[in-house]
Amino acid sequence: MAEDNIKLMQGNEACAYGALAAGVTFFGGYPITPSTEIAEILSREMPKNGGRFIQMEDEIASMAAIIGASVAGAKSMTATSGPGFSLMQENLGYAYMTEVPCVVVDVQRGGPSTGLPTKVAQADTMQAKWGTHGDFFPIVLAASTIEDTYHMTIKAFNLAEKYRTPVTLLLDEVLGHMREKIRIPDSSEVEIVNRIKPTVPPEWYQHFELTATHVSPMANYGEGYRFHMTGLTHDPSGFPTAKPAEIKEKLDKLKSKIMQNADDICAYSEEFLDDAHIVVIAYGITARAAQQAVRIARQRRFKVGLFQPITIWPFPEKRLRKILENADLAIVAELNQGQLIHEVRKIAKTKTRVVGTFRYDGELMTPMQIVDKIKEAHR
Amino acid sequence: MKKQNKKENDARFEVRLSGSGGQGLIFAGVLLSEAVGVYGGKNVTQTQSYGPEARGGASRSDVVISEGTIYYPKAMELDLLMALTQEACDKYYADLKEDGILIVDSTYVRLVPTDRAYCLEFTRAARRVAGTPVVTNVVALGALSAITGIVDINNLEKVVLGRAPRGTEDKNKAALHEGYRMGQELLKQREAEKAVT
Missing domain, CATH: 3.40.50.920 (Rossmann fold)
Structure with a gap:
């Protein structure tokens, strides 16, 4: 007899249910093969738990929407494939610069350009690292089984929250569409990490405060903390700076946050x-x-x-x-x-x-x- | 050396369900996988080919079954080929192991490449018991269960009833058991022939 928590699932389904287990509350996206099932399932399941699903006009806006939602306190994600991932690159850099936790799932298909919508590839490996302009130290994960996909989607959210940074999960057409048996863990077995909240009074709050771990506590919009966010290089308060020392300090912070914690982040x-x-x-x-x-x-x-x-x-x-x-x-x-x-x-x-x-x-x-x-x- | 390789792969049982787009072969692959994996307790991986060939041309769904871990997710050497059209039979027969099992829908497959093949009229049976060829895939699964024993018919019934569109449960159930009966009958016939020769 089958146990209730043993299911047969596609990779895209496992990703969607992993996101739900991780506590996703906002999805902004634009459907694209071979990732569409992720959006399809979340559009059905998220509203049942009070989450918001928005089909945006394109992938540029999708990425922008999940950044905004995250700053307002949501756990946010989008899912796409190569052509959409290309459009997301500029705002992915914005999320990195403004240190906004969010998750981008790229179900890879053949490229370049529109390429092969229904065929497999792993050709976005370097795009995930160098797709946005400027120095970029992203966290990027790659799953290889359906069970992996479930757990690594949760891990992507946890790493995003822990390090206040966008995290990309790379899947591919075969993984997205194939089906395997998966044991869905009880919610008590799932570790959930949430962003560090500020403990200082609002008037002392700095959105990009320098800390020993290089991760700044993060207030959400609407919680009484006032802060400024910009893609321009900024000082710890969030306002643009042109001072060489502050510019270097910001870029060092972004790099160190990932590279000094590489032992914690790296899995193999x-x-x-x-x-x-x-x-x-x-x-x-x-x-x-x-x-x-x-x-x-x-x-x-x-x-x-x-x-x-x-x-x-x-x-x-x-x-x-x-x-x-x-x-x-x-x-x-x-x-x-x-x-x-x-x-x-x-x-x-x-x-x-x-x-x-x-x-x-x-x-x-x-x-x-x-x-x-x-x-x-x-x- | 080659023998050892074979041993490594022996733990795997590789099935390909093939025919033309629209015959419900991917759905049949899902039903088989769920019956074997979720209810039968084995490991299972189901893959398919999408693209132009899924719309009218040869279409296929591969199911790899194993007691152990399934590393490579796609079929390498088929243990079982189910072909519902002549085109699929011609195209995939070469991927079948030497001692592999071939099951064909003889409603459409006229030229069978081996006399060891199991030939049954699935489409005609679907029309007979359910009044529609739509359940041909389910008839075929019933026969597959009887002939190979790789999947328990009761587990198949559970998943067919669980996944069939509402209102079609009776037709699907009838189709499944008709396929199973046809498979059993053919097996008996084969054994009787063996006893004679």
């Missing part, structure tokens, strides 16, 4: 790495092909292991650097023409050869493509 998974001379590096849906591939290659006596970044940005470079110390060969597998491989190249010493195996024809990479690369590169 490892398999068979103890004796591995060959390390396969794969993330998102491609990690599933890699898990199968390393098992096949192990049976063929290859000393191969798998490193799966779950946090793509910040890239878990400290841990991977350590792993690569013992590796002769690193194989990066991704559904693009080679993106995250550059991060691996950056940290690999000359002893470790870094090669890539890529697929970008709209189909999922097969385990055998990775196994063949292991055979070919290992000589």
Whole structure:
């Protein structure tokens, strides 16, 4: 007999229900394949719990709306795919600059441009890091199973609230549409993180106060605290500044908030790495092909292991650097023409050869493509 | 070496439900997955192909079933191919393992690539018991249950009744059990033939 909390779900459904479990209260978005089910489900479910769902006129406005809603105290999110993610980039930078917690889900499809609406890709990896202008230290997560998707949506909200910053969750067409069994946890099992609230009297409040953790307590609109927000570079009070010392201080704060907390933010998974001379590096849906591939290659006596970044940005470079110390060969597998491989190249010493195996024809990479690369590169 | 690989994949049972767009194959994949995964306690991953081929051309839904963890989510080598059209049968037969099971709707599949295939008239049966070809997918699932045993017919009934549009429960239930009966009968017939030869 089935237990009530065991369900068969699509990735997009798991994302929507994960968001509800995380306490989402505002969704602003513009439907786009292959992300549409997220909006569809939330438009039905959110009003039942007092949440607000708005279909905006486009993705520029969607991103703006979730920023405004968050500053008014909502837990806000949007969901999109490549073309919409491009339109969101400017306001994503605004959310980062004004330190507004919010969640952006990008269900990746083939690009560039309108590309392949119904086919899989992982080609927004670098866009998620460098899509907005200026220096940008975002938090970006990549899920690889339906159960992951549920929990990582919750994690995206928690990280956004904890670090007062936008968080991007990368899914893809296959993950968004495929179905797997998932155990829905009881609400008591779900950890929820909320933004730090100010404890000072309103007249002392600074919206971007400098703190030891670089995270400033955040008052919401309408709570009696007056503050100013602008995309212009600002001082701790929120008003524009042209003073070099204050400009540097703001940019250092934004970077340090993420990079000094990288150990807390970075998540990854490892398999068979103890004796591995060959390390396969794969993330998102491609990690599933890699898990199968390393098992096949192990049976063929290859000393191969798998490193799966779950946090793509910040890239878990400290841990991977350590792993690569013992590796002769690193194989990066991704559904693009080679993106995250550059991060691996950056940290690999000359002893470790870094090669890539890529697929970008709209189909999922097969385990055998990775196994063949292991055979070919290992000589 | 090759044998060991096979062992790794032996834990997986890979099913492809294929036909033409509109025959409800993705829905059938969902029903099968829910029956096997949620009610049968196994791990299951269901994928599909969207795009132009889902509208009129060959359409498919893959279901991977395993007692263990399912790493790669798509089918690699099919253990079971269900083909409701000739086009689907021709297109996907090559993906079937040598000892894999082929089930076809002989209402439309006239040329069968192997004499080991299970041929049943699903569409005709759907018309007979429910008065509509719309439930052909459910008839096929009933037969799949009887022939392979990969999914319990009672679990299938639960999910069919749970997911069928309101007002169509009786037709779907009749379709499911007719498929199951047809499958059982064909199995019996096969065994009788075996005993003779």
